[in-house]
Amino acid sequence: MVIEVISWAFMLSGSFFVIIGAVGTLRFPDFWARLHAVSITDSAGVILLFAGMCMQAGLTLITVKLIIIGVFLFITGPTATHAVANAALVSGLRPKEAEGFTGVEPEPLTKTDADPASSEQR
Amino acid sequence: MMFAVAIIAVFIAMALVLVRLVGGPTLYDRVIAVNSFGTHTVLLIGLMGFLTERPDFLDIALLYALINFVGTIAILKFFRYRAIGDKRPVEDGGEQ
DSSP states (O other), X not given: OHHHHHHHXXXXXXXXXXXXXXXXXXXXXXXXXXXXXXXXXXXXXXXXXXXXXXXXXXXXXXXXXXXXXXXXXXXXXXHHHHHHHHHHHHTTOOOTXXXXXXXXXXXXXXXGGGSHHHHHTO | OHHHHHHHHHHHHHHHHHHHHHHOSSHHHHHHHHHHHHHHXXXXXXXXXXXXXXXXXXXXXXXXXXXXXXXXXHHHHHHHHHHHHXXXXXXXXXXX
């Protein structure tokens, strides 16, 4: 019975984080803040919901599948977020308060060897 | 019963992310909205599998997670590559 209650607690908190992430994606001012909100659902929401489901399933093949999906999402979530952030930064999207952005500028977009794909055709 | 609650929560989150998908000013807002919608779909498939006691749904969820990640990276690569193509000076544009 205790396992049931614990898994329900995990499921509730997981769905809470999923909703919070979605609300954050909707309400945050600019792209960079929304990027953080999206990764909340990717990390906390997924892990808590899957933990709750693992407890419901107990030590069976289902739990192994859940863990596989959880590990995969745990790896690809931040990777995808990083890829989007990098693409946005290189294409010139700057955070709102960073108008006087004095940090290191990434290499300009038009430099041909900036993208390995384009240099392959040479 | 708890799965139903979680499924409703995921549906609500999907609706909110769809609003961001439609309203997103920049392209990259839409890309993260699509990525987030895909993750929500993975969760939904997993939860439905548990709700209807059909463990083979989890294979579908795993497949969807794989495809969602690849799709996001493909969208980024397409726009980055074409973006490079558009901004390049004319004499160098022959490489399209």
